[in-house]
Amino acid sequence: MDEVPERSSTGPIQSYLSVQNIYKRYAELEVLKGVSLEAAQHEVVSLIGASGSGKSTLLRCINLLAIPDRGDIWIDGVRLPLSQDDGGPRRIRDQKAVRLMRARLAMVFQSFNLWSHKTIIENVMEAPIHVLNAPKAETRDKAEALLARVGIADKRNAYPAQLSGGQQQRAAIARALCMEPKILLFDEPTSALDPELVGEVLKVMRDLAAEGRTMVVVSHEMSFVREVSNKVIFLHQGGIAEQGTPAELFRRPQTEACQKFLSNILQ
Amino acid sequence: MTGALGLLSFGDGGWGDELLRGTLVTLQLAVCALALGLSLGLLLSAMKLSKHRLPRYIGDLYIAFIRATPEFLILLLFYFGIERAVQAVLVAVGLDVAFEMPRFLAAVIGLAAIFSAYAAEVFRGAYMAVPNGQIEAAIACGMSDWQTFNRVRLPQMWRFAIPGLGNLWMVLLKDTSLAAVIAVDDLLRQAKIGSESTRAPLTFYLAAGAIYLVLTGVSDLARNGLERRARRGMAGV
Numbered sequence: 213m214d215e216v217p218e219r220s221s222t223g224p225i226q227s228y229l230s231v232q233n234i235y236k237r238y239a240e241l242e243v244l245k246g247v248s249l250e251a252a253q254h255e256v257v258s259l260i261g262a263s264g265s266g267k268s269t270l271l272r273c274i275n276l277l278a279i280p281d282r283g284d285i286w287i288d289g290v291r292l293p294l295s296q297d298d299g300g301p302r303r304i305r306d307q308k309a310v311r312l313m314r315a316r317l318a319m320v321f322q323s324f325n326l327w328s329h330k331t332i333i334e335n336v337m338e339a340p341i342h343v344l345n346a347p348k349a350e351t352r353d354k355a356e357a358l359l360a361r362v363g364i365a366d367k368r369n370a371y372p373a374q375l376s377g378g379q380q381q382r383a384a385i386a387r388a389l390c391m392e393p394k395i396l397l398f399d400e401p402t403s404a405l406d407p408e409l410v411g412e413v414l415k416v417m418r419d420l421a422a423e424g425r426t427m428v429v430v431s432h433e434m435s436f437v438r439e440v441s442n443k444v445i446f447l448h449q450g451g452i453a454e455q456g457t458p459a460e461l462f463r464r465p466q467t468e469a470c471q472k473f474l475s476n477i478l479q
Numbered sequence: 480m481t482g483a484l485g486l487l488s489f490g491d492g493g494w495g496d497e498l499l500r501g502t503l504v505t506l507q508l509a510v511c512a513l514a515l516g517l518s519l520g521l522l523l524s525a526m527k528l529s530k531h532r533l534p535r536y537i538g539d540l541y542i543a544f545i546r547a548t549p550e551f552l553i554l555l556l557f558y559f560g561i562e563r564a565v566q567a568v569l570v571a572v573g574l575d576v577a578f579e580m581p582r583f584l585a586a587v588i589g590l591a592a593i594f595s596a597y598a599a600e601v602f603r604g605a606y607m608a609v610p611n612g613q614i615e616a617a618i619a620c621g622m623s624d625w626q627t628f629n630r631v632r633l634p635q636m637w638r639f640a641i642p643g644l645g646n647l648w649m650v651l652l653k654d655t656s657l658a659a660v661i662a663v664d665d666l667l668r669q670a671k672i673g674s675e676s677t678r679a680p681l682t683f684y685l686a687a688g689a690i691y692l693v694l695t696g697v698s699d700l701a702r703n704g705l706e707r708r709a710r711r712g713m714a715g716v
Contacts, residue, residue: 275619307623315621325616328713329634339620342630371712391620 227286228253228426229395234273234283236266243269244280245450251395251443254424258437258458261447262473267430270447271399274428275317276310279303287313288394315343318388322400324380326372326387333359333368336387344391351390358386362416378409385416396420398429434477438462446470483682486673494673494683501669502690508583508655508665512590513648519591520598527603538599545596551657557589558582558661586658594651601643605636638709645702649695666690 231249235242244266251257259267272278274285276292279302285292292313293306304310326335336355340346359365362382364375372380381401388396398417402410414436421427421440431437437444438458446454446461448469454461465471489495526538545553562580569578609632617627659668670687674680 277615277619311621311623313621314619317619319616319619321612321616323612325610325612327613327616327631327635328610329638329711331712338630339622342626343621373713387620 227251228255228288229274229428230286231270231274232284232286234270234280234285236269236273236278236280243450244273246283247447247450247452248283249428249445249452251426251428253426255442256421256425256427256429256440257443257445258429258431258441259445259447260431260434260437260473261453265447266450267447268399271319271397271428271430274395274397275314275319276304277319287317311343315339315391316394317397318391318393318395319397319399320381320384320388320401322403324372324377324384324404326380326384328372331369331371332364332375332383335372335383336390339387340390355386355390358389359383362386363412376409377405378412381405381413382416385413385420389420394426396425396427398427398431400430400432402431402433432477434462434474446473448473483679486677486679486682487686494669494677497669497673498666498683498686498690501664501666501687502694504583504664505652505655505666506694508586508590508658508663509648509652511587512594512651512655515587515591516594516598516651517644519595520602523595523599524602524606527599528606542596542599545593550593550654551660553593554586554589554657554660557592558585561585561588582658582661582663585661586655586663590651590654590658593654594647597647597650598644601640601647602636604643605639606632608639609635637705638713641702641706641709645698645706648698648702652694652698653691 227250229249229251231247234244234247236244247266247270249257249270259270261267269278273280276285276294279294281302284294290313293304293309295303295305326332327338330338333352333355336358337348337351340351340354341348356365356368359368362385364379364382364386367375367379367383372383375383385401401417402413405413410433414433417427417429417436418440429437429441441458443455444458444461445452446465446467446469448454448467453467454465454470461470462474465474485493487493487495487498489499523538523541526534527542529535529538548556558580562578562585565578565580569576613631613635614627617631622630655665656667658665659671662668666687670683674683677683
């Protein structure tokens with residue numbers, strides 16, 4: 213089953229995802245202090261850093277689960293409709309446009325967040341049918357194929373609570389793929405898993421990277437990050453301390469913070 | 480015919496038909512109050528969960544009033560209060576007709592008012608018990624606020640609300656007996672009339688008690704069934 217994201221056919225090479233100078237503050241705590249990020253189509257960009265460095269918040273700003281105080285986000289040439297920065301809290305100007313955009317940015321969460329009152333296949337079919345108005349029979353076929361692809365076809369009629377963590381996360385990935393997203397956002401997808409279940413989820417993610425999906429990944433799995441990423445961004449105290457290809461960043465980290473982080477996590 | 484069974488038999492000599500009719504009135508009261516009370520309770524919980532201060536205050540005030548007032552008194556207040564209020568409105572618009580509040584309706588409104596205040600707290604707890612991550616997942620895949628509520632939150636709220644609502648239904652079923660105070664011919668009032676006419680109070684009150692027991696017993700079975708259904712697929716089932 214081939215699901216290569218649609219390519220933009222015209223124009224000069226431009227970033228598929230462009231995050232420009234994002235600031236985000238929660239009460240007294242300034243979580244992001246002017247962060248920018250660019251991803252081309254078919255690129256995998258990984259965000260690494262200590263907990264509290266702002267990487268999850270940055271990811272959540274991309275689909276406006278968190279609304280940035282300042283800065284802009286462009287996806288495939290379209291700017292997200294946020295009100296102008298006038299000092300007060302910013303608002304979403306066009307709810308419908310944001311919903312359409314979110315439908316094309318699928319997010320995979322640390323805690324899976326499958327809907328516990330629906331079976332696995334219902335979880336996968338829910339948003340395509342009710343958000344994209346996709347035809348039901350077709351969506352069912354697609355959902356079954358995706359569940360087979362992530363290796364849990366036999367669980368289609370089970371409820372989330374009856375699955376292991378690894379199976380739930382694979383179901384969540386199938387749910388994300390069924391939306392035919394332009395960009396996949398992964399928020400620490402293996403952090404809540406028992407160690408022996410991490411591999412099965414990373415395998416699915418490797419396949420997705422290999423088939424050219426555009427992905428932004430927050431992860432602590434350094435060998436995975438190193439292997440699949442086109443670009444790695446190291447966040448430190450709400451800012452980008454360092455970025456580059458995995459080879460550059462992992463072999464020759466320039467900043468002390470990054471050296472320390474890597475030596476701590478890789479030891 | 481003689482003895483307790485004779486008194487409770489159907490037909491001319493016995494009070495069986497009256498008790499049966501009273502039971503039906505009791506059930507009608509309870510079911511109508513439940514329907515109205517659930518709707519009001521949902522509305523109240525929405526007010527209590529509102530971002531705005533005013534609806535929250537009104538909700539708090541209402542719930543505090545109901546909780547602090549005896550059920551008996553609430554029924555009287557609603558019966559006479561609504562009658563006076565409607566009368567006043569009629570006079571104000573220049574209509575010179577005497578308005579009499581239908582007793583059954585007054586009892587339903589009063590019982591629903593009590594039920595709704597407690598149900599609101601049950602709903603509020605159930606609303607907050609739905610895991611936030613599942614709500615975020617719905618928003619993240621592009622659902623509108625209404626879809627998120629209707630397709631993700633509401634279907635799961637029942638799972639958390641049914642045990643509490645089941646208790647409130649039991650209380651409601653028994654509170655219907657208070658309607659006798661505004662002369663609604665419910666089960667207890669029929670039993671009272673029977674006992675006073677025949678001077679066999681214990682027979683009638685025991686019979687009424689047995690009927691209430693059957694009603695609550697059946698309710699409990701229904702609640703268990705609903706609870707199992709709402710917990711389908713949850714851990715530990």
